Amino acid sequence: MKFRLHQAQSALLLVDLQTLLLPAIEHGAAVVARAAFLAQVARLLDVPVFATEQNPAGLGPTEPSLVPLIDRTLTKFAFDATAEPGLLAALPDRAQIVVAGSEAHVCVLQTAIGLHHAGRSVAVVADAVGSRRASDRETALARLRAAGIDVVSAEMVAFEWLGRSDHPRFRDVLKLLRE
DSSP states (O other): OOSOOOGGGEEEEEEOOBTTTGGGSTTHHHHHHHHHHHHHHHHHTTOOEEEEEESHHHHOSBOTTTGGGOSEEEEEOSSSGGGSTTHHHHSOSOSEEEEEEEOIIIIIHHHHHHHHHTTOEEEEEEEEEEOSSHHHHHHHHHHHHHTTOEEEOHHHHHHHHHOSTTOTTHHHHHHHHHO
């Protein structure tokens, strides 16, 4: 890993976890569960949570269970969310962006690369991204690594954000891990 995640420097971006797309995503429920875990940890640690919706008229709204955990949702039509006017400006001035969502080989990949090129440190959460086919997801993760983007797990993010076992929210995060 090129950098360690710090909660005060991070924002979480949930890419296109939408109701009409998720049934087609391999292990879609597990992807949503890991994204929800990340968003809950982010809430506990004051990490801003953003979401994108790709063409919501065609792919539906964000998964309803995630909506209360999101600070702001941005509509997009470009696969790379950073190509949309205003996305980069809408993200808080945080150097590190943690990315989860779907599809790993399309919008997650292109958005992560766009964020990387915009000068942000990017970590894509392997257990919180999905594609219709496992081979597309695995190829995307390999390409992200080759592009210099860190690939992490949801638990790695949680414990890096905490930093210490005596963090005031440590036990709250442990509770989420056991749910």
